[in-house]
Amino acid sequence: MIDASKYSNTVKWEKTISDVNDEILVNLRNPHPSFYVAFAIAATALLVAIGFVAAHTILGLGVWNFAPPLFWAVDITNFVFWVGIGHAGTLISAILFLFRAKWRNTVNRSAEAMTIFAVMCAAVFPLIHMGRMWVGAYWALPLPNTNNIWVNFRSPLVWDVFAISTYFTVSLLFWYIGLVPDLATIRDRSTGFKRLVYGVMSFGWRGTAKQWYHYEAGYGFLAALATPLVLSVHSVVSWDFAMSLQPGWHTTIFPPYFVAGAILSGCAMVYSLLIPVRKMFRLEKFILPEHLEACIKLTLLTSTIVFYAYAVEFFVAWYSGNTYEWALFEKRAVGPYSFYFWTMVFCNCIFPLAWWSKRVRNSIPISFVICILVNVGMWFERYNIIVSGLVEDFLPGSWGHFEPGLWEIVITTGSFGLFFVFFLLFCKFFPIISLSEIKLIMPKPLSRGHAGSVKGH
Amino acid sequence: MIRKLVTLFVLLVAVGLTAGSNEARAWWMWTPGDTVDDVGYKPTQPIPFSHSLHAGKREIPCEYCHSAARRAASAGIPPMNTCMGCHKVVATDKEPIKWLTEKYNKNEPVEWVKVHDLPEYARFSHKPHVKAGVECQSCHGNVQNMAVVEQVAPLQMGWCIGCHKEKGASIDCITCHY
């Protein structure tokens, strides 16, 4: 009746479930000093960017460096980038949950948190890029109004509003419902005001068998709902581009291509977040090399899909015989924006190939660097799609040129600041690893011998 | 403790709402969509000109004074010489008429307060509406019964659209916004 987990056979755990609460929740007490340094940097970047955004709201969008024929540039690049980052969390929580991939239990909490903060970062950009965000926020939603006019449900941007807000809501619920038992754990370990706060946040979770049973069922359904959602969100985002006629945008491969890219960037981001967090909060004994390797394998898989998508996109551009399409792709590869293109190709497709070697895969420093590069590459992928797709399109008379300026750089940095401020706050106040879920994949506390000792005896 | 916190929170919210309510209303006023209508707006005019006397009791047709309504976008506020056309001889002993005559002789216009006011981006023309046989009263209310003119219709887009849909008139955006 009680099977030893398949994983616990292959994964060599040094810890037991009794160590989980004590060692993971150490972050609530005393983080590494590097935490404060990181937080200060992130907060500074965020505050500076808030100042810039305030200024651009007052002065006008003209302060940005982009101009016709580019009406989107770094703003929407960041939007797509962050939405992409936001894919890994729910993918890991939902799809891998359904696939019963156990390694997910070590990383899903932080990945989900990352998702939520990334989607928040993403949602900021459509707002600020309008310049008059109050109008946009008010009108882009289907609210009753005295004008008797509603939103255009045929616009990909309205789909975006629906997709992003649904995704954010579902991810948030998914993350929070997973947090509830862990918050109860923290509540049980604390006293006074803190106990009250965590008590309220945990809804009074008690961990009875009935609760666990409904919880598990609901969690499963949420995962089942979130799975198509994960795949749909970036498809919808890709339609922002694919639904227009622009060369380089108007292509059917975009949805799968974007989803794969999103998962690639998300997994790479998860990895590059886990490494410092693992160090900072001394979680090496819980996030084991085997788990990291599994994450890398997924990244490698999506990288090859992305590689394929790039190749197909090029092939189709050539094969279609469409002058405009092919001229654009040619320009991407050898034109004035080729730097971005080749950065993208090398970072997303070529460097990850090193992971075919198990040694490289298991070398944390090398993998960390490659993951960072993949993130850079994925940012440039979006930059490349948007900028090179717009800068030189149909009529040569309207062509232009674009390089990012000060506002682009500061606000992009600020979005990273926003992300890390939230992520670090999360690391400080919430369990970084899902306590209840990691207990599930650890050796079960069995009386018959092999399961290690139980605390207190 | 919880109770104190809750009380504090409620207090803060209440104070914030009170202080910000005017501002918030003002903000809504500027929001696209014109959420606050002006029904009942009844400003005090420089002289107590009574439509109920002129248009009601004396049955002067609207277009006698607002003569541009059928020819132009704007119905026009009658120039003072229109007033003086009658009031050179009529009711010259009344205070407001004396005031009016004095102003007229000084070549100074009367500064009426606009009652019906559309935003600048909504382009309304009286001409086609008059041509289509829309009664003045259907938008301006029974002015002939009003001693002081007040706004009776919200003059908001939804209201316009409602009538346009009903009458089969154009509901294209560019009809009014260009």
Added chain:
Amino acid sequence: MTINNPESGKQGAAFEMDERGPVVFGPVHEPFERPAEKMVEGPLYMETEEVIPELAPLASAEEQKDEARKALSMNLDRRDFLKLFSATAVASSAACVRRPAEKAIPYVNQPVDFVPSVANNYATTCGECAAGCGLVVKTKEGRPVKVEGNPEHPISQGGTCTLGQAALQGLYHPERRKSPLLKRGNRSDLISWDDTYEMLAKDFAGKKVGILTNGSTGHRHQFYREWLKAIGSSDSRLYTYESNALYAAIAQAHSLAFGFEALPRVDLRQAKTIVGIGSDFLDVGVSPVFFAKNFSEARNLKSGSMVRLVQFETAMTITGGRADERHVIAPNAELVTLLLLMKALTERADVKGSANTKAIAKKILAANDAVTLGGYEAVGVDKAVFEALATEMIKNQSVVFAGGSHSFDDQATALQMAAIVVNELIGAYGSALMLDRGWMISPVKPGDLKRFAQEASGLDALLIIDSNPAFTLPASFGFSEAVAKIPVVVSMQTQPVETDDLAKYVLPVNHSLESWGDEQPAAGFWSARQPAVLATTDSRQAEDVLLWIAAHMKRSMPYSDYRAYIRERWKAVAALVDAKGEFDNFFNAVLRRGFVGKLTTRGNDSMRDVTGSVKAAKLPSAGTLRLLAPLDVRLNDGRGANKPVLQEVGDAMTTITWDSWVAMNPQTAKKMGLRRNDMLKVESATGTVQAALYPLPGVHPDAVIIHRGNGHAKHVSKISGENGVNPLALFAKATDSATGMPVTSGATVKVASTGKIFQLAAMQKHNDLANRRDIVKKLSVSEAAQKMMKRQNLDEVPDLYPAMYNTVDYRWGLSVDLTKCTGCGACQVACAQENNIPQVGREQINLGREMHWVRLDRYFEGDTNNPQVSIQPMMCQQCSHAPCEAVCPVFATVHDPEGINSMTYNRCIGTRYCANACPYKVRRFNWWTHRWNMIGDRLQDRNLRALNPDVTVRTRGVMEKCNFCFQRIRDAKHVAKVQDRKVMDGEVRTACEQVCPSDAIVFGNLKDPNSRVAQLRADGRSYLALGGDPEMKEYGLKTLPNVSYVSHVSHREGFSDSLHSEHGAHGTDAQQDSHGKSEEHKGH
């Protein structure tokens, strides 16, 4: 167009006008007047004295006049009324929820012809240059809001040039002086007009007073002469001066050749070949709109052929851009070229012209034998070219236009003389050139400038009226020095200019839209000028000032004001046109229509022996860089430089705005190691200027071109001050001896890089078509003639969605003829004026954020040294399947059932997705808040009063674009509705269509198969931009625009083939310089 009083009769304005009295218009002869093909409801041109008959039918003429006087005097109220009407009062207390209370302030006495919110139109004559085009000024609530060409006016035929279209910005220019200025030493004091008259009367008493003024063909110069005489000076002390030296040169040449000082009037309708020798007749010329209209008509494909333009030029002009055959000649080789052509002609036996002419031609050639022998190489054109051309010219009806502002050297009059001879040899006089009937009056007297230079030292006082010689003459001419010696200098200007610095008195005078006056563009054809508005600042009409001065000198002239003078003079005009009945009626009717005329005729003169004037033609010296300083099409000699709208219309060939640039041949630049935007030092013996380089294809390798117009002194205007450079500083003192006009072409210069880079604000970043086939389609004449026969339906495209426009009466469409468009930019100015489009300034243009609703895309193709030029006006295509509409999240841009892609500004939230989705990139985003009420620190800020009240002013964060001037459609539909009829073809004209001097744009109802635009759309030559190749069942993007283009038709060899070959694939050097390398796809 608004009909002022549609209820007054269903017959329409034209009939009503005739009913008004026994007004007889002089017969305007063929081919001068365009026949009215169709009755088009036009505006009722109001003039200030008019009273609407139905309201005051019984008033006598005298009373009417009083009434009108009163109306005018009420204008003060009118303006206050406006101020208060448009300004919103201060917001009431915060507790009040309502919008800030607005005041509604009526007139005290409303003018009887005034209907609030209905436009009054006044016919008048443009005063921006001396060409005398007819204008209709649309005024709203007494305030001019738009200038349009008078469609009935035979000179401009409804068109206006860039400069004329921008007149409103001059009228409302915030920098216009508010009061007379008296300068004493370093002090300058504001003085009252009364003091001014008093002081000037004292200063002028018994002195030798002179007047230096700009060109005019009307009664103005005669008035000045009479005034000079009246105050005791000599009437010979009137000096007329136009910086466009072509007037003087042509007039002088004709004076020498025929003893008759005039400019021939052109009629190109029958012409088959036009040869331009350094000519700029489509750029500036002598009457740009008249020439453009003429040329455009000759460009109509009639029975399978159209006029062929052969241009020999050094610079790359708009005229050259239109040429079917263009030869690049060495700088200042125009005369030699013309002589070579003359030689080729005389060598043919069948040459036309009288024996006398032939003899003169022979003599001229003999006198210049040395030049003609070695000329071909020096000029850079083969002999065969001239021979072939000579054959063609003799066979066909042809004409030669020679000279232009970029080729005005010391042989300019000789060039004109040679042109006269050549035109005689090809029989152009009498067919294409009219000197015997309705010739064009020269606005200046040739030689006046020479006379001024000699006599200036003898003057005691000088009045400089509406002329800015301190800027427009080269410094080496010595104008400032000469004037500095005159004790009393009075500068009377509509706007601050450099010449003011030389004056003791600076008097603000009325803008031409505030003035009375007249012009006589062609002999016997009179065009009247009346004020459309009372003076907007405390200025006076210059002529009235003179009358007041005379009165203060106790030497009154017998006129109360200049208007009275004009009326008096017009009695002669009335006699000329045989007007019967009351003169008042005649005068009123003229003001209403804007012009009257009966062309004067004279006998033919035989040509005098002019050999002496055309001897010693010089061969151009090869290998040295020569500077040409043409007049700028937009800024002219600099008079347009303080108008942001003109600065922001890009130069047609370079698309540069707001700057001066140095145009050089790309290969020369490459050889010298110079790249685009390199700041160059251009140095001559007399000076140095610094401007950035633009390698311009089609320029002769030895030529350096800097346009005139920019480089004003800093204190003159915030807009033009220190903007660009004035190339005239580089010219040493040299004049064309026959006219005394300074040379503005051919100065030897050295060019070196300063090592700095200056980003020229060029609107177009890429200069060729990148081998794309469905953007600009080109046809050879024979192909075009074939296609013309075929009808097509461009809307027949396989489609999943239901057909549109089935249930509506109108489907608005536009057609642009790429053969006719010259790229002058008048449409951009008209559009900006009509639609309240802001100007954004150099920095924003550099980023690419220009706001023009119509972009002029200029594409070079072929040889870098002599490219083909295509200009494509690109406005919103109003796609039926608009990619921009579906992507807007808030329905801010949706489709009108009548085909207009509407843009609701107040609904727009600024996602800018529509602009990204637009394949034509014609949407414009408001990146900033544009200020309208002041000249701020930013150059683009404009006068609030110049705004068109019919068009919403857009705020920051809002997308905007062309909407086919929807306000005009709306007005016309309302008028039609009231009259229970449909809108007629031609009743609605978009601002761009209305202004177009080349008639390249046609707007109308596509549902009416007989409308002009529907005819053009069905014409086989038409195509849809990015519409693929429908004949091959390939439909491109299938956006189904309501704008169609008529293919660019040219006589150029292999013109259409270039589409399907590799010919167009090579990027020009200008593009290479900006992009590093040619990156175009080389075709499949």
Added chain:
Amino acid sequence: MTTPMSTKTSGIMGVFSYLDKFCEAIENVRDRSDFHGHESFSPTSYHEIEHAYQFEPSPVRKFTLVGALTGLVTGFSLALGLDYAWPIVVGGKPAGLFSLPAYVVIGFEMTILFGALATIAGILIMGRLPNPKLRILDPRTTDDKFAIYVPGATVDGPQAKLLRELGADEINATQAP
């Protein structure tokens, strides 16, 4: 470490350290009448416990289904309904059924959103959450201990004895939750 002993004991907590023992205990006690109303606590959702109880499928799925279907209908009717209220042509596509493909996105997103919200509601409702009145009986159950709470039993009662036999490490008296 343990709940303070109260004078009024209303039940007992049998605390287990081992999952297998705990499951065994559950299997033994789940149908006993003297264990009626018992509650079992575990640190995480071991499926072994569910199996030991032999639970029926959770009713949360019904919440999900109803929520998702509501969302689907809402999404499509929102889009189509507003189209019929004011049919606007964009990009040559008339409003209504012609534009249906575009509304699939709206319908889909609303399905997911409503489904997810309903699922959460299901978890909370079925799990009697949030309920501040029910207290946690032994904080160690959220750490590494398993526990069975038997209401009404006493430390020295038969239930305590049975639990001790089934391998409970401790039997503590607790107050009613």
